[in-house]
Amino acid sequence: MASMDLRPLLQDNGSKIILFVWDGVGGITSGPNGETELQAARTPNADRLAREGICGLLESVYPGVTPGSGPGHLGLFGYDPIEYEIGRGALEATGVGFDLEPSDVAARLNFCTLDTRGNITDRRAGRISTDKSAKVVEKLAAQIKEVDGVEVLWSPVKEHRALLVLRGEGLGDGVEDTDPQRTGVPPLEVRATDDSEETARTAKVVREVLSRAFEVLADEDRANGLLARGFAKKPNWPSMAERFGLKAAVVAGTPMYRGVAKLVGMEELPAFNEVERDVASAADHWDEYDFFFLHYKHTDKAGEDGDFEAKVKAIEEADGALPALEKLRPDVLTVTADHSTPSAMKSHSWHPVPVLLSARTVRRDAVDRFDEIACAGGGLGLRPSMHLMPLALAHAGRLAKFGA
Amino acid sequence: MASMDLRPLLQDNGSKIILFVWDGVGGITSGPNGETELQAARTPNADRLAREGICGLLESVYPGVTPGSGPGHLGLFGYDPIEYEIGRGALEATGVGFDLEPSDVAARLNFCTLDTRGNITDRRAGRISTDKSAKVVEKLAAQIKEVDGVEVLWSPVKEHRALLVLRGEGLGDGVEDTDPQRTGVPPLEVRATDDSEETARTAKVVREVLSRAFEVLADEDRANGLLARGFAKKPNWPSMAERFGLKAAVVAGTPMYRGVAKLVGMEELPAFNEVERDVASAADHWDEYDFFFLHYKHTDKAGEDGDFEAKVKAIEEADGALPALEKLRPDVLTVTADHSTPSAMKSHSWHPVPVLLSARTVRRDAVDRFDEIACAGGGLGLRPSMHLMPLALAHAGRLAKFGA
Numbered sequence: 015m016a017s018m019d020l021r022p023l024l025q026d027n028g029s030k031i032i033l034f035v036w037d038g039v040g041g042i043t044s045g046p047n048g049e050t051e052l053q054a055a056r057t058p059n060a061d062r063l064a065r066e067g068i069c070g071l072l073e074s075v076y077p078g079v080t081p082g083s084g085p086g087h088l089g090l091f092g093y094d095p096i097e098y099e100i101g102r103g104a105l106e107a108t109g110v111g112f113d114l115e116p117s118d119v120a121a122r123l124n125f126c127t128l129d130t131r132g133n134i135t136d137r138r139a140g141r142i143s144t145d146k147s148a149k150v151v152e153k154l155a156a157q158i159k160e161v162d163g164v165e166v167l168w169s170p171v172k173e174h175r176a177l178l179v180l181r182g183e184g185l186g187d188g189v190e191d192t193d194p195q196r197t198g199v200p201p202l203e204v205r206a207t208d209d210s211e212e213t214a215r216t217a218k219v220v221r222e223v224l225s226r227a228f229e230v231l232a233d234e235d236r237a238n239g240l241l242a243r244g245f246a247k248k249p250n251w252p253s254m255a256e257r258f259g260l261k262a263a264v265v266a267g268t269p270m271y272r273g274v275a276k277l278v279g280m281e282e283l284p285a286f287n288e289v290e291r292d293v294a295s296a297a298d299h300w301d302e303y304d305f306f307f308l309h310y311k312h313t314d315k316a317g318e319d320g321d322f323e324a325k326v327k328a329i330e331e332a333d334g335a336l337p338a339l340e341k342l343r344p345d346v347l348t349v350t351a352d353h354s355t356p357s358a359m360k361s362h363s364w365h366p367v368p369v370l371l372s373a374r375t376v377r378r379d380a381v382d383r384f385d386e387i388a389c390a391g392g393g394l395g396l397r398p399s400m401h402l403m404p405l406a407l408a409h410a411g412r413l414a415k416f417g418a
Numbered sequence: 419m420a421s422m423d424l425r426p427l428l429q430d431n432g433s434k435i436i437l438f439v440w441d442g443v444g445g446i447t448s449g450p451n452g453e454t455e456l457q458a459a460r461t462p463n464a465d466r467l468a469r470e471g472i473c474g475l476l477e478s479v480y481p482g483v484t485p486g487s488g489p490g491h492l493g494l495f496g497y498d499p500i501e502y503e504i505g506r507g508a509l510e511a512t513g514v515g516f517d518l519e520p521s522d523v524a525a526r527l528n529f530c531t532l533d534t535r536g537n538i539t540d541r542r543a544g545r546i547s548t549d550k551s552a553k554v555v556e557k558l559a560a561q562i563k564e565v566d567g568v569e570v571l572w573s574p575v576k577e578h579r580a581l582l583v584l585r586g587e588g589l590g591d592g593v594e595d596t597d598p599q600r601t602g603v604p605p606l607e608v609r610a611t612d613d614s615e616e617t618a619r620t621a622k623v624v625r626e627v628l629s630r631a632f633e634v635l636a637d638e639d640r641a642n643g644l645l646a647r648g649f650a651k652k653p654n655w656p657s658m659a660e661r662f663g664l665k666a667a668v669v670a671g672t673p674m675y676r677g678v679a680k681l682v683g684m685e686e687l688p689a690f691n692e693v694e695r696d697v698a699s700a701a702d703h704w705d706e707y708d709f710f711f712l713h714y715k716h717t718d719k720a721g722e723d724g725d726f727e728a729k730v731k732a733i734e735e736a737d738g739a740l741p742a743l744e745k746l747r748p749d750v751l752t753v754t755a756d757h758s759t760p761s762a763m764k765s766h767s768w769h770p771v772p773v774l775l776s777a778r779t780v781r782r783d784a785v786d787r788f789d790e791i792a793c794a795g796g797g798l799g800l801r802p803s804m805h806l807m808p809l810a811l812a813h814a815g816r817l818a819k820f821g822a
Contacts, residue, residue, distance in 0.1 A: 043782040050781065075820050076422040077801065078808030082821030095821070096422060105822050356781075362819055364812040365781050366797075387797070390783055396799030 017094050020404060020413065024259040026304075029345035029410040031260070032296070033090060033307045033402075036332050037083075037271075038314030038355025040367040040386055041325070051313075051322060051357060052368065052385040055329040059336035060349055060370065060384035067372035069381040070394025072402060073364075074353055080364045084108070086352030087274045091307070092258060092403025093251070100277070101187065101246020106177050108273025112169055114248040119185045119216055121245045123176040124193065125150065125237035132200045137193065138174040139237040150237050151176050157230050161222045162215075178242065180219055185247075186212030189220055193241035201241055216245070253279025254305065258407060263299060265292045266309035275307055287311055289335040300342055308339075317355030325357050345410045347372045348402065349384070366396060373409035421498050424808060424817065428663040430708075433749035433814040435664070436700070437494060437711045437806075440736050441487075441675075442718030442759025444771040444790055449726060455717075455761060456772065456789040458726070459733035463740035464753060464774065464788035471776035473785040474798025476806060478757055484768045488512070490756030491678045495711070496662060496807025497655070504681065505591065505650020510581050512677025514573055518652040523589045523620055525649045527580040528597065529554065529641035536604045541597065542578045543641040554641050555580050561634050565626045566619075582646065584623060589651075590616030593624055597645035605645055620649070657683025658709065662811060667703060669696045670713035679711055691715055693739040704746055712743075721759030729761050749814045751776045752806065753788070770800060777813035 041050035074081040074089040075096060084105050085095030100108070103120035107113075114120055125139035125147060142150075148170040155168040164182035171177055188208035192201045204221045206213045224240060231238045254262045256279070264275035267287025276282065281303070284295045289310055296306045310332045316325035339347060350369035353362045368389035370381075379393030390396070394405070407413050445454035478485040478493040479500060488509050489499030504512070507524035511517075518524055529543035529551060546554075552574040559572040568586035575581055592612035596605045608625045610617045628644060635642045658666045660683075668679035671691025680686065685707070688699045693714055700710045714736045720729035743751060754773035757766045772793035774785075783797030794800070798809070811817050 041781070042779060048782065071797075071799065076424075076808060077805040078810075078812030078817055079422065079424075079427065080812070080817065080819045082819050085821040100821065102822070109822065354781075356779075359779065363779070364809075364817070366799075386781055387784055390797045390799070391795055396801075 017097070017400060018404070020258065020407065023413045023416060025412055025414050026259055027411045029304070029412060031305045031346040031406050031410050032339055032342070032344040032348070033305070033406070034310070034339060034347070034349045035087070035090065035307065036310050036313045036329065036349065036351050038317045038353060038362065039329060039351040040354025040356070040363070040365050041317070042356040042358055042363070042365060044356060044358035045322060050386050051325040052329060053387065054322070055326045055333070057329060057333040057384055059333050061382065063336065063347065063349065063372045064370045064384040064388070065382045066378060067370050068376040068379050068394055069368065069370045069384070069389040069392030071366035071386070071389050071392070071396040072350060072369050072399040073366045073396065074399045078364050080362050081353040082362070083270055083352060084274050087271060088278070089399030090350065090352060090402055091254065091275070091278050092400055093278060094400050098249070098251060100249055102244025103187070103246040104248050106171060106175075106244070107179065107248070108277065109270045110169055110171055110177055111269030111273060112177060112179065114179065115181065116248060116250065117181070117183055117185060119180045119187045119245055119247055121178045121242045123178050124241045124243070125174045125176065126201070126239040126241050127236050128239040134194070134197045134199060134201065134239065136236070137197060137241065141173050142237055144170070144172050147174060147176065147237065150231070150234060154227055154230055158223060158226050161219050161226070164219045166223055174237070178223070180216065184212050185216045186210045187216070187245045187247045188213035189217050189245040191243040192224070193243050201239065249277060251278060255279055258403060259412065260305040261303050262305035262307065263296070263303040264307045264309070265295050266307070267292065268309065268311050271309045280307060289331060290338070293335050293338045297338070297342055313351075314355045317357045318360060320357050320360040322357040345373060346406045348406055350402065367399070369394060369402060371405060371409060375409050375411075421501070421804060422808075424662065424811070427817045427820060429816055429818050430663055431815045433708070433816060435709045435750040435810050435814050436743055436746070436748040436752065437709070437810070438714070438743060438751070438753045439491070439494065439712065440714050440717045440733065440753065440755050442721045442757060442766065443733060443755040444758025444760070444767070444769050445721070445729070446760040446762055446767070446769060448760060448762035454790050455726060455729040455733060457791065459730045459737070461733060461737040461788055463737050465786065467740065467751065467753065467776045468774045468788040468792070469786040470782065471774050472780040472783050472798055473772065473774045473788070473793040473796030475770035475790070475793050475796075475800040476754060476773050476803035477770045477800065478803045482768050484766050485757040486766070487674055487756060488678050491675060492682070493803030494754065494756060494806055495658065495679070495682050496804055497682060498804050502653070502655060504653055506648025507591070507650040508652050510575060510579070510648070511583065511652075512681070513674045514575055514581060515673030515677060516573055516581060516583065518583065519585065520652060520654065521585070521587055521589060523584045523591045523649055523651055525582045525646045527582050528645045528647070529578045529580070530605070530643040530645050531640050532643040538598070538601045538603060538605065538643065540640070541601060541645065545577050546641055548574070548576050551578060551580065551641065554635070554638060558631055558634055562627060562630050565623050565630070568623050570627055578641070582627070584620065588616055589620045590614045591620070591649045591651045592617035593621050593649040595647040596628070597647050605643065653681060655682060659683055662807060663816065664709040665707050666709035666711065667700070667707040668711045668713070669699050670711070671696065672713065672715050675713045684711060693735060694742070697739050697742045701742070701746055717755075718759045721761045722764055724761050724764040726761040749777060750810045752810055754806065771803075773798060773806060775809065775813060779813050779815075
């Protein structure tokens, strides 16, 4: 569904909104008694807020589509994840907390193994360990710092992955992947996908970077090659201030989520991946912002680990943080998730996420528990997650009437 | 809602999906006890699948819009029926099982009655009987076989309707209807709606065909004229294999449904309009396809006949076929309809249709019966029917994550 331009309706009444994301909290009915993790958890605070508020289900990207963390959060921030797509290189930078400048071009690198004729024998270099990979990246960073006036920056990621950032003026990101997506052939030539001078220059620099890198890596036993993917600049999107009139802050202990929040103009507050301290961080800066995005990671982690019980405990911990948030007296408090991570699937999934919205002006529905099944009968219905932001603005009294 | 291009997310894991369509199964609460036909029917198998699966309601085309069989099915196949519109001529061909070639141009013909001055006195020739109409069509087919190097094919339809197909290279379908939509005036001149050479040639051929036809029909008492509508080529759409990565098969005993399925690239399996034999046909070819569309017609027929009891019986018969489908161990089994056909209305209607989806990865909801009222509270919510296909793909494990 296309998004509506809300700017003509915005009114700043000084109200405050909290978006509390329990990452991956949605599950499937896989528990010992056929229940979800949320159904199994004791969540007296969320249940009370559900009873006094209004609930529903949110779908992030498209029916049946499993959202990555980037798209999942963009939807909650009111940005259609299909329209606002982040290039892989830029997303990778976000993931490791690398602050891209607007003129930077970033790419994701995969270490690979080449045979003596230069053909790829393993596209992931035997999934070398993160430690080992970091050391190889260090070697590259020490020896390749600049090419043709362009600064070359290297950053380790997990296992066989790394980040390459080219910093300089006049660079373009229309460079093709060099990963042939199969073994037995050499890496692809570096090619431009557009005719711009900027891309041509970047392609030339990338060629030289990779050529020098292959020399540096020649004596490595497994990580003796590199494949580059997803050349991209940092997206230049309108901020939440511009689109929704909100001065927004993020409290997220994991770089990825801070990074996505910063792409829509949120400012970063201290965060610890400890929910009490994270809430305190928001409280410390309560007067400075209109909108607070708090990220709780452990629910997703337990889901990815396939640990039903750990996910239940994480949910209960997140629930315990709600009274401290209520004490801040936000005008709107919403609790939801960026996607489901059923522990039975050990991965993100497409299943809609439950949402509760608490505000003075809600029309209370019949939902009296915060879980996926109860929320399916809620007054908010089942909607795209990008509808949450306009609803939060409305309940915060920040949207004027449309038409007379 | 616009449709998302799912191709970048497709992954072929060898899983299998069954779409079992109970044509027109939705009703209104018009039974002796204020119940729908589905509520009145004993459906132990569908009820069990509903209890163990996830349910909802689907809307085919647009809220309040009553779908014809073509659009109703296209939605279920994942094709937005507003975007993928079938020209009337091509639809008519589909309805009588006429296999159009890509270069053919088809039109729907209505026999009409003309007075001695050539003005229309009855636009449907007194709704002459199907038998009588077939005989007149036979006469036309015997006498008009070719015009200007273009093969002219005739096919009877129901009552006053017939199908005209022009077969030859270089034909265009931009020809206007000749039906003035009122009586007291002559049929309209044959006009082109575009400037292409192809359409100009076709218009010339149509003029000659109609002129000769009027001579052939001159001594008929009622069917002494013809009105042509909806000139159209067979649509050239991406197949389900291209859009969804599915090798798909149709088991449908009625030409219309086979025809629509073939427009999206399904292959035709033997079908009998007898549910047990139709299920056996799918079973016989189980290893050859990823997706099976099974069509059950009798529910719609009973609805059109206004026979509440017959529709209840048809539903119970369809329900009886479910265990045999379950035995095939599909990864996803969905039961739904292309539209509602309430027996109280004796026609298709706009009311949303119930849907159930059974798969290992469903989040079970609170629905424990397969009927329109219970499904309204289901976890799938109320959605456009074109969302069913991405959801089926997801539950079959055929969609990768979007974004990181």
